[in-house]
Amino acid sequence: MAFCSLKYLLFLAAVTAVYYLLPLRLRCPFLLLASYAFYASFSPGFCLLLLAATAVSWGCALASARRLLGRDTLWIVLGALWLFGALFLYKYLEFFVRSAQTLLGGTADFSSGLLLPVGISFYTFSAASYLFDVKKGRAEPEPDFLRYALYIAFFPSVLSGPINRAGQLLPQIRSPRGFSYERFKRGLMRFAVGAAKKLVLADALAMFVSAAFSDAENAPGAVLLAAALCNSFQIYFDFAGYTDMALGSALILGFELGENFRAPYLAQSVKDFWRRWHISLTSWLRDYIYFPLGGSRISRARTIFNTLVVFLVSGLWHGADGSFLIWGLLNGLYQVLEILLDRPLRRLPDRAPVRLCRGLVTFLLVSAAWVFFTADTTGRAVLILGRIAACPLGGMSMASLREYTGIRRLGLALLCTALFLIAELRRERTGVPVLAGLEKQSFPYWLTLGLTAFFIAVFGCYGGFSAQTFVYFKF
Amino acid sequence: MKKKKEALAVVVAAALLAALLHGAGWLLLPYADYNGTDWRRYAREPENSVDVLYVGSSLVFCDLDPVGIYGRCGVTGFNVAGPQQSMAISYYYIREACRTQSPRAVFVELGGMLNSPEDEFTVSDIAFMPRGMNRLMASLFAARPEDLPGLLFPALKYHDYWTSLDLASIREKLQPITPDPLTGYQPVTVTRPFEGIEQIDDCGSDYARNLRYLKKTADFCAEKGIELYLIYSPAGRTASPERKAQLRQELAACPVTDILDFTQDERLAAVGLDPETDWSDEMHLNVSGASKLSAWVADYLRARGFTASAAQDRALWQQRLDGHDAECGTA
Numbered sequence: 080m081a082f083c084s085l086k087y088l089l090f091l092a093a094v095t096a097v098y099y100l101l102p103l104r105l106r107c108p109f110l111l112l113a114s115y116a117f118y119a120s121f122s123p124g125f126c127l128l129l130l131a132a133t134a135v136s137w138g139c140a141l142a143s144a145r146r147l148l149g150r151d152t153l154w155i156v157l158g159a160l161w162l163f164g165a166l167f168l169y170k171y172l173e174f175f176v177r178s179a180q181t182l183l184g185g186t187a188d189f190s191s192g193l194l195l196p197v198g199i200s201f202y203t204f205s206a207a208s209y210l211f212d213v214k215k216g217r218a219e220p221e222p223d224f225l226r227y228a229l230y231i232a233f234f235p236s237v238l239s240g241p242i243n244r245a246g247q248l249l250p251q252i253r254s255p256r257g258f259s260y261e262r263f264k265r266g267l268m269r270f271a272v273g274a275a276k277k278l279v280l281a282d283a284l285a286m287f288v289s290a291a292f293s294d295a296e297n298a299p300g301a302v303l304l305a306a307a308l309c310n311s312f313q314i315y316f317d318f319a320g321y322t323d324m325a326l327g328s329a330l331i332l333g334f335e336l337g338e339n340f341r342a343p344y345l346a347q348s349v350k351d352f353w354r355r356w357h358i359s360l361t362s363w364l365r366d367y368i369y370f371p372l373g374g375s376r377i378s379r380a381r382t383i384f385n386t387l388v389v390f391l392v393s394g395l396w397h398g399a400d401g402s403f404l405i406w407g408l409l410n411g412l413y414q415v416l417e418i419l420l421d422r423p424l425r426r427l428p429d430r431a432p433v434r435l436c437r438g439l440v441t442f443l444l445v446s447a448a449w450v451f452f453t454a455d456t457t458g459r460a461v462l463i464l465g466r467i468a469a470c471p472l473g474g475m476s477m478a479s480l481r482e483y484t485g486i487r488r489l490g491l492a493l494l495c496t497a498l499f500l501i502a503e504l505r506r507e508r509t510g511v512p513v514l515a516g517l518e519k520q521s522f523p524y525w526l527t528l529g530l531t532a533f534f535i536a537v538f539g540c541y542g543g544f545s546a547q548t549f550v551y552f553k554f
Numbered sequence: 555m556k557k558k559k560e561a562l563a564v565v566v567a568a569a570l571l572a573a574l575l576h577g578a579g580w581l582l583l584p585y586a587d588y589n590g591t592d593w594r595r596y597a598r599e600p601e602n603s604v605d606v607l608y609v610g611s612s613l614v615f616c617d618l619d620p621v622g623i624y625g626r627c628g629v630t631g632f633n634v635a636g637p638q639q640s641m642a643i644s645y646y647y648i649r650e651a652c653r654t655q656s657p658r659a660v661f662v663e664l665g666g667m668l669n670s671p672e673d674e675f676t677v678s679d680i681a682f683m684p685r686g687m688n689r690l691m692a693s694l695f696a697a698r699p700e701d702l703p704g705l706l707f708p709a710l711k712y713h714d715y716w717t718s719l720d721l722a723s724i725r726e727k728l729q730p731i732t733p734d735p736l737t738g739y740q741p742v743t744v745t746r747p748f749e750g751i752e753q754i755d756d757c758g759s760d761y762a763r764n765l766r767y768l769k770k771t772a773d774f775c776a777e778k779g780i781e782l783y784l785i786y787s788p789a790g791r792t793a794s795p796e797r798k799a800q801l802r803q804e805l806a807a808c809p810v811t812d813i814l815d816f817t818q819d820e821r822l823a824a825v826g827l828d829p830e831t832d833w834s835d836e837m838h839l840n841v842s843g844a845s846k847l848s849a850w851v852a853d854y855l856r857a858r859g860f861t862a863s864a865a866q867d868r869a870l871w872q873q874r875l876d877g878h879d880a881e882c883g884t885a
Contacts, residue, residue: 524563537578
């Protein structure tokens with residue numbers, strides 16, 4: 080039941096209707112039931128794993144807060160061991176054993192035989208943050224198991240985030256809000272904009288990127304360069320589209336989840352980029368790894384070390400694969416470079432051309448790293464980047480582009496990308512989103528929604544009423 | 555007041571969306587890529603001027619030549635057929651065709667007994683029908699539920715055609731629709747030796763529904779005073795004698811005039827089909843084979859007392875006869 084499917088729309092409509100018709104005390108159990116039904120539509124077997132992660136983290140947090148057996152840290156450690164142990168078993172065991180086999184000169188043929196449970200990286204981090212926050216006194220332990228279970232399994236975010244924090248979502252679950260028509264409309268619009276990002280932009284760009292990257296041996300440098308740049312936008316619109324749909328779904332039900340993106344491609348540095356990209360993960364890594372390691376208030380060497388550790392973990396979080404590690408390491412190295420060049424960079428004047436250049440360089444650096452993220456193998460990513468570096472503008476023509484994609488579809492996607500960037504730039508300057516306040520109006524709102532739906536229906540990439548899988552779905 | 559305004563805005567936006575999707579559907583529906591009946595051209599037939607309807611899958615629109623039949627016996631006809639058509643779709647096609655015509659006979663090809671809503675062309679067979687109750691019913695009962703949105707709004711199904719839409723195709727859509735010179739027949743000029751008929755014991759995945767709709771077809775024809783003929787076309791795969799006997803038994807109480815089995819050796823010989831020259835592939839006849847089969851059907855109609863009806867547009871049919879060979883590529 081992917082977000083971009085008719086089934087999900089019907090599910091959301093039904094859940095919303097029943098949710099608001101129920102008395103307040105029944106809403107949480109109902110939403111929990113709906114969330115497990117949603118999760119079961121992907122992998123019914125893994126519901127038990129989700130339930131176990133929920134029960135263990137809830138019990139351990141409560142035991143720690145009540146100092147059961149006179150211990151508090153022990154319970155948090157046990158809970159974290161369970162959560163990260165399960166994550167390791169399902170996601171990383173095969174990778175580490177195979178790496179060890181390779182290092183020892185053997186054949187990397189180990190198979191754990193375990194399938195990766197959907198959303199495990201996301202809900203594990205949500206549960207872990209709750210444990211750590213309870214220990215640090217930043218969150219109250221939740222005595223009601225059902226409420227806590229809903230915090231972990233809440234269907235708009237259980238599969239691909241945003242990674243929830245107890246301090247934000249649990250209070251909303253404890254005191255659910257009544258129906259707000261304006262919030263409902265805001266959610267609907269957010270969902271529609273997300274669907275447009277996914278179906279009209281991300282999937283159209285994906286067709287081109289996938290065709291060009293898979294023919295990296297023969298594709299001209301210019302085509303690969305264009306594909307690499309489009310790849311950056313594809314990943315962004317794919318994940319931002321998903322997040323918009325998640326946030327929209329939650330808003331429809333009266334919940335406000337944390338934002339995950341803030342115009343990342345307008346960033347002035349890689350460090351700035353990571354403040355704007357996948358914010359819920361970046362802030363998690365910052366709060367639970369970077370700060371405990373000492374953050375940046377220590378020696379420069381330790382700061383560099385901490386930065387590299389955080390980005391290696393970030394790479395590993397995305398996938399048990401060498402390509403993700405390289406991607407994480409590259410982003411870490413970019414930031415190390417920025418730390419080393421901090422003084423000269425600070426001396427640069429704050430003028431538009433300089434800002435433009437900084438933004439462009441940041442975008443190109445990030446785009447180069449994204450190639451490792453998308454390419455099938457590290458070797459292919461190196462091949463793509465090598466061919467771009469050797470002849471970045473070689474073979475640039477409409478005819479060579481046409482071999483890899485439909486020009487109209489790509490043209491429309493690029494035009495919309497430009498419009499989105501302009502909208503983000505405007506928001507950056509004024510602080511006001513383009514569609515802010517639209518929900519307060521009647522005709523402009525509904526006509527905009529209708530036209531957006533029409534736009535998606537005609538120009539979206541879908542067939543048989545199901546779109547491509549979300550990029551972040553596999554994490 | 556605020557609530558009324560809001561409700562009005564929702565209704566207006568929904569109506570606008572529906573109108574836009576309808577318009578886009580009209581613009582994007584790829585008539586050039588669809589082999590089945592062009593209902594726009596069927597609608598150009600003078601009212602009540604079609605004597606016989608030939609209904610079914612590609613085994614009808616490739617194998618039967620209504621103009622050829624007319625030339626031999628003076629009985630007008632039209633192929634209302636679509637690729638991989640199931641009996642449910644055939645039923646709604648007949649109902650739709652009978653809205654403007656009062657045929658005396660309907661020939662239904664039984665290959666559709668093996669087809670189901672899962673088949674590749676089910677959606678296009680329905681999406682190209684004229685809007686109305688029959689199409690709605692076909693959408694609801696002859697297709698998969700997940701195909702319903704695309705059937706209600708073909709823009710959802712054929713939206714990808716926007717990438718190839720050009721002025722010429724828009725201009726073509728704006729041209730006045732002319733009557734179909736071959737009345738639904740699609741001649742194939744390729745020749746491939748025929749390797750014989752394979753008999754299969756499989757009832758198809760949707761036998762019960764197909765049988766139900768075949769019975770409904772029989773009832774509908776009886777109610778309208780139409781003679782119903784069922785045919786097994788001379789295709790490379792056909793139901794086994796046991797399955798055919800079973801179907802005959804199940805239709806025993808139904809008002810079916812005759813069942814013509816062109817897979818039987820004696821009937822193939824009577825038609826005069828030559829395995830070396832008369833098939834285009836393992837399933838379909840080519841223009842030569844279709845001409846022989848149509849001649850046999852024409853003689854059969856004459857033998858059953860069918861004659862030219864008074865309501866025929868003789869000028870139109872003469873024009874069709876004159877251009878027939880050129881249209882078939884055999885001139």
